[in-house]
Amino acid sequence: MRFERREQRSLLLLVGAPFAAIVVALALSGILIAIAGAPVLEAYRRILIGAFGSRLSATETLTRATPLMLTGLAAAVAFRARLWNIGAEGQFYLGALAVAAFGSQLLAGLPGPILIPVLLVIGALAGMVLILIPLWLRLRFSVDEVVTSLLMNFIAVLIVSMLVDGILKDPLAFGWPQSQSVADHAMLPKLVSRSRLHIGLAIAVVLAFIIAFVQSRTVFGLQSRAAGLNPQGAVFAGVPLSRTLFKVACLSGGLAGLAGAIEVMGVRGYVTTDLSPGFGYSGIVVAMLANLNPVGVIFAALFTAIMFVGADGMSRSLGIPTYIADVTVALSLLTMVVALFFTQYRVRR
Amino acid sequence: AAPLKVAGIHASPVENAWNSCLHAALQAAAKDGVIEYVFSEGVSGTDYPRAMREYAEQGNKLIIGEAYAVEKEARLVAADYPDTAFVLGSSGNEEGSNFGVFGTWNHDGAYLAGMLAGKMTKSNIVGSVGAIPIPEVNMLINAFAAGVKAVNPDAKHLVAFIGTFFDPPKAREAGLAQIDSGADILFGERIGTADAAKERGIKAVGSLIDYSPRYPETVFANALWGFRPILNAAIADVAAGKPVGKNYTAFGLMKEGGSDIVYVKGAASSEAEAAMEKVRADIKSGAFEVPKTMDEPK
Amino acid sequence: MSTLIDILASAGLWAAILRIATPLIFGTLGALLSERAGVLNLGIEGVMTFGAMIGWLAVYNGVDLWTGILVAACAGALFGALHALLTVTLGLSQHVCGLGVTLFASSFSYYVFRLAVPVAGTPPTIIPFQPLEIPVLSSLPFLGQAVFTQTAPTYLAIAIALVMAYVLFRTPVGLAVRMAGENPHAAEAQGVNPMKVRYGAVIVGSALMAVGGAFLTLSAFNSFFPTMVQGRGWICIALVVFSSWRPGRALFGALLFAFFDAFQLRLQTVVEGVPYQIFLMTPYILSIAALAIMARRARVPQALMQPYRRGER
Amino acid sequence: MTAPVLEIDGISKRFGDNLANDGISMALAKGEVVALLGENGAGKTTLMNILFGHYVPDAGSIRIDGVELPTGTPRAAIRAGVGMVHQHFSLAANLTVLENIMTGTEKLWRLRSGTTGARRKLLAISERFGLKVDADARLGDLSVGEQQRVEILKALYNDARILILDEPTAVLTNIEAERLFTTLRDMARQGLSLIFISHKLDEVMAAADRIVVLRGGRMVAERKAADTSKAELAELMIGRRVTRPVREPSAPGAVVLEARNVGVRIGGVERLQNVGFSLHAGEVLGIVGVSGNGQAPLARLLSGTLARTSGDLLLYGQPVGNLSVADVVDAGIGRIPEDRNGEGAIGEMAIWENAVLERLPAYASAGLVDRKAAMAFAGAIIEQFDVRGGNPASRTRLLSGGNMQKLILGRNLSQRPRILIAAQPARGLDEGAVVAVHARILEARKAGTAVLLISEDLDEVISLADRIQAIVGGRLSPPVVAEQADARQLGLMMAGDWDNGSEVAHAV
Numbered sequence A: 001m002r003f004e005r006r007e008q009r010s011l012l013l014l015v016g017a018p019f020a021a022i023v024v025a026l027a028l029s030g031i032l033i034a035i036a037g038a039p040v041l042e043a044y045r046r047i048l049i050g051a052f053g054s055r056l057s058a059t060e061t062l063t064r065a066t067p068l069m070l071t072g073l074a075a076a077v078a079f080r081a082r083l084w085n086i087g088a089e090g091q092f093y094l095g096a097l098a099v100a101a102f103g104s105q106l107l108a109g110l111p112g113p114i115l116i117p118v119l120l121v122i123g124a125l126a127g128m129v130l131i132l133i134p135l136w137l138r139l140r141f142s143v144d145e146v147v148t149s150l151l152m153n154f155i156a157v158l159i160v161s162m163l164v165d166g167i168l169k170d171p172l173a174f175g176w177p178q179s180q181s182v183a184d185h186a187m188l189p190k191l192v193s194r195s196r197l198h199i200g201l202a203i204a205v206v207l208a209f210i211i212a213f214v215q216s217r218t219v220f221g222l223q224s225r226a227a228g229l230n231p232q233g234a235v236f237a238g239v240p241l242s243r244t245l246f247k248v249a250c251l252s253g254g255l256a257g258l259a260g261a262i263e264v265m266g267v268r269g270y271v272t273t274d275l276s277p278g279f280g281y282s283g284i285v286v287a288m289l290a291n292l293n294p295v296g297v298i299f300a301a302l303f304t305a306i307m308f309v310g311a312d313g314m315s316r317s318l319g320i321p322t323y324i325a326d327v328t329v330a331l332s333l334l335t336m337v338v339a340l341f342f343t344q345y346r347v348r349r
Numbered sequence B: 001a002a003p004l005k006v007a008g009i010h011a012s013p014v015e016n017a018w019n020s021c022l023h024a025a026l027q028a029a030a031k032d033g034v035i036e037y038v039f040s041e042g043v044s045g046t047d048y049p050r051a052m053r054e055y056a057e058q059g060n061k062l063i064i065g066e067a068y069a070v071e072k073e074a075r076l077v078a079a080d081y082p083d084t085a086f087v088l089g090s091s092g093n094e095e096g097s098n099f100g101v102f103g104t105w106n107h108d109g110a111y112l113a114g115m116l117a118g119k120m121t122k123s124n125i126v127g128s129v130g131a132i133p134i135p136e137v138n139m140l141i142n143a144f145a146a147g148v149k150a151v152n153p154d155a156k157h158l159v160a161f162i163g164t165f166f167d168p169p170k171a172r173e174a175g176l177a178q179i180d181s182g183a184d185i186l187f188g189e190r191i192g193t194a195d196a197a198k199e200r201g202i203k204a205v206g207s208l209i210d211y212s213p214r215y216p217e218t219v220f221a222n223a224l225w226g227f228r229p230i231l232n233a234a235i236a237d238v239a240a241g242k243p244v245g246k247n248y249t250a251f252g253l254m255k256e257g258g259s260d261i262v263y264v265k266g267a268a269s270s271e272a273e274a275a276m277e278k279v280r281a282d283i284k285s286g287a288f289e290v291p292k293t294m295d296e297p298k
Numbered sequence C: 001m002s003t004l005i006d007i008l009a010s011a012g013l014w015a016a017i018l019r020i021a022t023p024l025i026f027g028t029l030g031a032l033l034s035e036r037a038g039v040l041n042l043g044i045e046g047v048m049t050f051g052a053m054i055g056w057l058a059v060y061n062g063v064d065l066w067t068g069i070l071v072a073a074c075a076g077a078l079f080g081a082l083h084a085l086l087t088v089t090l091g092l093s094q095h096v097c098g099l100g101v102t103l104f105a106s107s108f109s110y111y112v113f114r115l116a117v118p119v120a121g122t123p124p125t126i127i128p129f130q131p132l133e134i135p136v137l138s139s140l141p142f143l144g145q146a147v148f149t150q151t152a153p154t155y156l157a158i159a160i161a162l163v164m165a166y167v168l169f170r171t172p173v174g175l176a177v178r179m180a181g182e183n184p185h186a187a188e189a190q191g192v193n194p195m196k197v198r199y200g201a202v203i204v205g206s207a208l209m210a211v212g213g214a215f216l217t218l219s220a221f222n223s224f225f226p227t228m229v230q231g232r233g234w235i236c237i238a239l240v241v242f243s244s245w246r247p248g249r250a251l252f253g254a255l256l257f258a259f260f261d262a263f264q265l266r267l268q269t270v271v272e273g274v275p276y277q278i279f280l281m282t283p284y285i286l287s288i289a290a291l292a293i294m295a296r297r298a299r300v301p302q303a304l305m306q307p308y309r310r311g312e313r
Numbered sequence D: 001m002t003a004p005v006l007e008i009d010g011i012s013k014r015f016g017d018n019l020a021n022d023g024i025s026m027a028l029a030k031g032e033v034v035a036l037l038g039e040n041g042a043g044k045t046t047l048m049n050i051l052f053g054h055y056v057p058d059a060g061s062i063r064i065d066g067v068e069l070p071t072g073t074p075r076a077a078i079r080a081g082v083g084m085v086h087q088h089f090s091l092a093a094n095l096t097v098l099e100n101i102m103t104g105t106e107k108l109w110r111l112r113s114g115t116t117g118a119r120r121k122l123l124a125i126s127e128r129f130g131l132k133v134d135a136d137a138r139l140g141d142l143s144v145g146e147q148q149r150v151e152i153l154k155a156l157y158n159d160a161r162i163l164i165l166d167e168p169t170a171v172l173t174n175i176e177a178e179r180l181f182t183t184l185r186d187m188a189r190q191g192l193s194l195i196f197i198s199h200k201l202d203e204v205m206a207a208a209d210r211i212v213v214l215r216g217g218r219m220v221a222e223r224k225a226a227d228t229s230k231a232e233l234a235e236l237m238i239g240r241r242v243t244r245p246v247r248e249p250s251a252p253g254a255v256v257l258e259a260r261n262v263g264v265r266i267g268g269v270e271r272l273q274n275v276g277f278s279l280h281a282g283e284v285l286g287i288v289g290v291s292g293n294g295q296a297p298l299a300r301l302l303s304g305t306l307a308r309t310s311g312d313l314l315l316y317g318q319p320v321g322n323l324s325v326a327d328v329v330d331a332g333i334g335r336i337p338e339d340r341n342g343e344g345a346i347g348e349m350a351i352w353e354n355a356v357l358e359r360l361p362a363y364a365s366a367g368l369v370d371r372k373a374a375m376a377f378a379g380a381i382i383e384q385f386d387v388r389g390g391n392p393a394s395r396t397r398l399l400s401g402g403n404m405q406k407l408i409l410g411r412n413l414s415q416r417p418r419i420l421i422a423a424q425p426a427r428g429l430d431e432g433a434v435v436a437v438h439a440r441i442l443e444a445r446k447a448g449t450a451v452l453l454i455s456e457d458l459d460e461v462i463s464l465a466d467r468i469q470a471i472v473g474g475r476l477s478p479p480v481v482a483e484q485a486d487a488r489q490l491g492l493m494m495a496g497d498w499d500n501g502s503e504v505a506h507a508v
Ligand SMILES: Nc1ncnc2c1ncn2[C@@H]1O[C@H](COP(=O)(O)OP(=O)(O)OP(=O)(O)O)[C@@H](O)[C@H]1O
Pocket: C311, C312, C313, D015, D016, D018, D019, D020, D038, D039, D040, D041, D042, D043, D044, D045, D046, D047, D087, D401, D428
């Protein structure tokens, strides 16, 4: 048996494969649900209800999708240039930390309409700073960035842990290791009242379209793809390799940092070491599900959020272990990468 | 009356001692037919407000849980659901009419256990392993230390924090480190500490629940904390239509029957036990009050 | 200063180092083996979690401790087979699949655990491995307490490190593994099927990872609870790099990390002011530094993370 | 003739819609040397890969000594005595020579590698066949020629009785190649049977007993070397008569590019020293030399991807600093890189993208790519330069080597460059493609382009260049006029034997 690359892909396959993946993932989690003694079909119905059966669940799904879109974009832009940024989690935290530091005290005096954009930029910059270390190591010492950027995550979380227990610690938090809250007027406006949904969602969607445009239409987009696919060839063609990768890295780290900033300014208000339930890592999942297509990231993030929020709500209403939500998301990821593979390859004897 | 619909939201898995206190009380109440109980565990900070909202929308009348990691957001949720009562473990204050708080004040028991430990130590060094230096944890450890010092002013007290609320192996390592530093009795604010004591054949004190059956030769005393009195008070308020926006902590005090000490008779000398029992009675009668020191213990 | 020396001179510190290092040794060796064959296995964190859970569950249900270890190893091997199916047979992106496996294995562990052991007040326990009394050695002054008070799996971990070093560098199968990680095409051209070798390495490696996890519940502690692996898998990934893919150095790296951890806990009891996070960061920073120094010498397995598809060029 | 050691019977293999091998049958006798000849993509490598077990054939069978060989397992082929030297080396740079050779040769579960015995055996083989290597050297530290030797030793170590060599000389110089063929003939005399693939007809004529020609996946002819000629072979291969274009005399113009005492140091090693040349408009200046003597740094220096450490470079009479790729392109310098897959094109990108990548500013405004214009440009190249096998939007990797080379030539020459730096422009191409590439280069020369031709192929340089300089150890010899140079003299120059400054002045 061997696999052969397809040069043409039929529309049926492109649509059918991801659909099949979802079906398989749901069937597999169905088995687990049944083992827990819950009615499977009812569980599926509850997943749908849990994900968008009410105003609450719909806004919650969108709220959860927001950071996933941004970290998904961060992974997608980097991976397209073959910059393996596995460090979005750390960049997310540094973005959040920077916003908490500047938004609570230093710049809190600025009026909201100025403060909010300034803080978003600061968050993005913080994310960029963190990714530049692995990038520098790659350009200077040709160190593979998969491992370095992964390791930076743990350093970043430890830095957060140190600061929220140190100079950034909120004296009013009763000894809890958490940062001071950003000023109220630094919080992002809500999209829907009495919900957690904020304009970060709109920011993420707009950014996805901008990035799609940049990648497909601009010189930078073409050059970054060339740099990713064949660095040596790109250099020969005059693509400024370091500069291009630098820009890609800044974009990627910036998006991840922005995700952290937006999560703080849109939802939490302050930073703790459990701010992210793995948004950085899930971003990689999202980017892969989207086949690295920026617009696809919007849908992949929505899909991931629906699966998680839906399954989480289902577990609550059926009284089966909450961990089923993560299991379902993980199964969806695994079946989806396999499905994407079969849209690109066919099996031959 | 129909049982009250109550939801529990646990940030940690319900094995965590503190959550297990809540969980056990809630389960017992459900068994008594007083409430209908549903719960979620291991709910991260990001998901916590959603779980609160979901349970509120599902028609639960009372929501029990912990606001520690989401103090600000939890209050926002409560404001959005004025018809639901929220009674959450918190370091902060109550808010509005439907957001009540409670603390975990089992320091009375810790003080009493300290009195026993102070008399039992041979190396004159005792140790405490805590999670994170938040006021309640500090108060508890300080109370234990005060109990030790009350009967043995020369005793040395070591403190270590493991930086997280639930990591038994880490608590065990911290306990071993203290034994290496000479401690021969450990106060395990966190589960895992007693494992270190057991391994090295020394004694330990448990907190919140009764660890003695689990570590028969090791844990000789426990600073118990019961959630049922708090729960009952909250249920009563909700049933009576009274606002729950108040602080329920006091219901957990020894004086109110919320907390106590259990200890293995004969582990300490009978004089030590007698001295301790006297203070215990004084606390219950209100004649003695254990100092509440919330600063980080040194 | 004298307190520092006191800490260093205490047998307890050294015993703790070995104990803390053991799961890391297993995990690092597992990751190392699979990377030597060219497959990065970021599934490690999840595989360790599952090993911790299933090993414990088996013992809790009545099998003996070594069978528990075996059960964990078999479960780890299954996850290894899954990772290999995705990354070797299908040649999918190794880091993405690895993260997927971690996500799946850990949430699946919690799920299984919760179904198998419905909520209890405190974590139910088993009787874990007891320190092994070694005649003469265990009664040596200092050394006896510092080194020879470990449970059997710790000695097993050290032995596996030595065996792996021998196998990788002195036997035909070790050469086949290294060749599969350096240039699978060359392996194929020499009649060694790199797919099979990679499968073998990933499966055995994952089994070792799972045993590392099982050590946590069967020796270091006596019960399982979610999130108990606490990022140890990621540390192993760092240690592989730090060790420049050599089992002997991996052993050293794991001990070094354990030293920082154990030292940090003991230091807390005597000095203040240095945030413990600084200590915990050290191994990561050292690993990155080691990478920067080594990458120059290009001793990284050349085909690491490169899929091999037969008959494709 | 004795019974054949190898019989290939009706082998067919399809890749997608592409029938790479179509019912091929051939045989090989003990001690025989057979050359396999064919255009790029004719299916030679595919056939050999099937024989060696890399690919499973769709139909057909292979017998060795009359015994059927299981398909699809290199292991079985090795056991049966087949050894293969791959077109692209399959060696691990981080392992030692001995480790590379020993892989797979022992029982997998032996408790200890028999290193001592293996070293002894390797030494014996290397002495017997005159292939010297250091068994404990790290492979990555060896030169290309030495690596080639390791590849052959690897096959011999496995007691190969049938040795397959896929374009073994593609990366060797003439001298190295000659030495290799002497060794191979020796081996054949000792009873080894050989199949080798080559595009170099001279080699084929000199070394082979028998020649098998493939075209479009089918076997089209089989000839005894004694009964055929280069011209016939070329025609059989391509299906029509081709002749290499000849250089017409021309009058060179002004000096457009001049190097004076240029030096390049990389990692502390002097890769180029005191390099001097002057390149005139309308001439081809050939640089010959044995691989690894500085051709690559020279090409990279002039292509804008390497900076010089000393000396002066004059472009159109003006001294210039270090040139970037953009400077070079702007100055009207076209470049054909040595490694067309690695540098010349980005295989996964579309043809149109590769066409414009090096001159993006011309096809973009305000940072936006003008896709329409770029597509039109790519279409024009495809049209004018007869690039077959793709349209502007198809993946570049799908082009064969020759067609990719035409694309690279096209994107440079359609801009009418004033200077063309061409490094190994015909390497690995089949005769038809070579002719096409050579014709384009001569056309450009006629139109006034100054061509710097860096090549290891003496025939190519002699037929294209007006003047020739040799490169040895990073130094350039003085130029000789092509008409006055013969292979012997060039051979001496390439060995570093030139007379400093005597008869050179008048040669310019
Ligand atoms: N792995 C592969 N996948 C798909 N198609 C392939 C593959 N290998 C070869 N082909 C196809 O087989 C045909 C023959 O290719 P092959 O490599 O055998 O040519 P060749 O004669 O060796 O050419 P060259 O002289 O350039 O080396 C090609 O046209 C190509 O389409």
